[in-house]
Amino acid sequence: MPDPAGALPAASLLQLIWLASPALPIGGFSYSEGLEAGVEWAGLATEAQAADWIADQLHLSLARGDLPVVAQSIAAWRDGDAERIRTLNAWVLQTRESAEFLLQTEQMGRSFVEWLKLHHADVAPSFDGLPVTYPVAFAFAASRTQASLRDGCLAFAFGWAENMVGAAVKSVPLGQSAGQRMLGRLAEEIPAAVDRAVTLSDDERQAFSPMLAVYSARHETQYSRLFRS
Structure with missing residues (x-):
């Protein structure tokens, strides 16, 4: 559990x-x-315009969907609540509104779990054949650190932001300094x-x-593209 004083131990923060x-190596860079x-x-x-x-996507989409799932899934993993985890995972799958969005969360979730197995022999999230989505897989890994729900969501959101800015730099295109300002x-x-996300029911x-x-x-069906989605 998190340090009562609020300070995350260095090893846990780095993890x-x-x-x-x-x-x-989970493919996040390949999606826009x-x-x-x-x-x-x-x-x-x-x-x-890109910024x-x-x-807008951060506040209107991520903060109202995936980030609450991450927070709720971290808590569920720590409580050993398998039914709650399956429900959250199913919600992510059901709310992906395009084939590409569904591909992204399934592929990144699967790749994330496979990467985790290289470092933790006991990692084997299973949902009876249901694909493990990326937010739920990330939450599983974060639940094994001493991070608070908020810290876990901050890390998830910043990783997402880095990928999105990288996509903007390549596709608009923009320079590296512009990307850093964004x-x-x-x-x-x-x-x-x-x-906001950690308070949502x-x-x-x-x-x-x-x-x-x-x-x-x-x-x-875009004629010329760099990204999978």
């Missing part, structure tokens, strides 16, 4: 940072989550998004970003 790293389609059809052509797009803005906005958690889903679906 949490490692879990959220875009360098993990509809942003590449936004470049084509929504006119994302500047640093400001606004990602910030990441700085997101780092300032992520704590408020996480603070099942009835308040939701996944409703219709235009993002439309762009993701259009990306599936």
Whole structure:
């Protein structure tokens, strides 16, 4: 459990940072989550436009869907509540609104579990044939650290932000300095998004970003593209 004083031990903090790293071989870098389609059809052509797009996605999508799932799944893994974990995992699968979004959470979840097995022989999350989604798989790993629910969500969100900024730098395209400015803005906005996410109940958690889903679906047939979604 977290340190009562609020300080995360160095080893646990480093492990949490490692879990959220875009360098993990789980394929996160290969997805743009509809942003590449936004470049084509929504006119994302500047640093400001791309930054606004990602910030909106943070607050309107991630903070209301995946981040609450991460927080609730960490708690469920620590409680050994298998039924709760299966329910949360099923919710993620049911709320992916395009084939690409579904592919992403299934592929990254599967790859994350396989990577974990290389470092922890006892890792074997099983859902009786149901694919392990990425937020639930990440929560499993985070639950084995001393991180609080908030710390786990902060790490998850920052890892997501790094991947999204990387996608923007490549697809808009933008320079590395622009990418760092965007990441700085997101780092300032992520704590408020996480603070909201960790308070949401099942009835308040939701996944409703219709235009993002439309762009993701259009990306599936986009003529020229760099990313899988």
